[in-house]
Amino acid sequence: MSGRETTERALAVHRLLNAQLPVPAEPLPMARHIPLPDVHPPKAGLVATLARRHSSYSFSDDPLALSVLSALLRFSMGVQRFVPAYGVEQYPLSMAPSAGGLDILRAYAVVRRVEGLDHGVYRYEPTSHALVQLTDTDPGPGLERAYLQEEFVWQPAASVAITARLDVAFDKYPLRHYRTLHVDSGVAVQNLYLVATALGLAGCAVAGFDDAAVGTLLGLAENEIPTMLFATGHPA
Ligand SMILES: Cc1cc2nc3c(=O)[nH]c(=O)nc-3n(C[C@H](O)[C@H](O)[C@H](O)COP(=O)(O)O)c2cc1C
Secondary structure: OOHHHHHHHHHHHHHHHHOOOOOOOOOOOOOEEEEOOOOOOOOOOHHHHHHHOOOOOOEOOOOEOHHHHHHHHHHHHOEEEEEEEOOEEEEEEEOOOOHHHOOOEEEEEEEOOEOOOOOEEEEEEOOOOEEEEOOOOOOHHHHHHHEOOHHHOOOOOEEEEEEEEHHHHHHHOOOOHHHHHHHHHHHHHHHHHHHHHHOOOEEEEEOOEOHHHHHHHHOOOOOEEEEEEEEEEOEO
């Protein structure tokens, strides 16, 4: 079966599980490249960070510094190393391991309060450690449609959305990999939790969201599905 056919079958399973018909999302209009600042790794120890990590349901109004958002993305879902793989000399492997090392996941920053950034939706580009700004309007109303719990809409300074690209997944793997890409997303979520904790941020993994609303918010093509949200900001 071709990758395209497997992707179609995975989308059929996905729609069935969500009890949702696909809502064709408009691609978002902007494509402004914003390099992220270089950052030093947080100094907190691993076990202390594991022991301190918890989910937060209230957040302060303080904005995030751009360097803090940069560190969160860099150390949770940035590039860890390059290896010769998949026909290229420098294939990027992520800080979050994935099945086959495949570059399936994407991270988006949905920004309400980050110093130096417009509010809006941004796609993270790990290889160049940059953001691509996709919108410059308040994502609050879109987040209100996306999150099933109100506490994650207005309080967090930002939400990181993780998506999975089915076309990339099923060009290599059979349909069964529909499960594995959710495991990949879980690994990335734990990285987000731990890096956020090490940076002194509050955060919560959120599986309770409306898929079509997240697709619209992020302007996702049909073969890219949202898998997890992570709400973050300074602790209340
Ligand atoms: C995959 C995953 C999905 C989650 N989804 C939600 C969610 O939709 N809403 C929510 O309030 N908490 C969500 N959580 C947070 C869990 O409820 C929380 O991790 C759990 O109660 C343990 O608490 P702790 O993280 O403080 O240790 C999620 C956590 C994980 C790992």
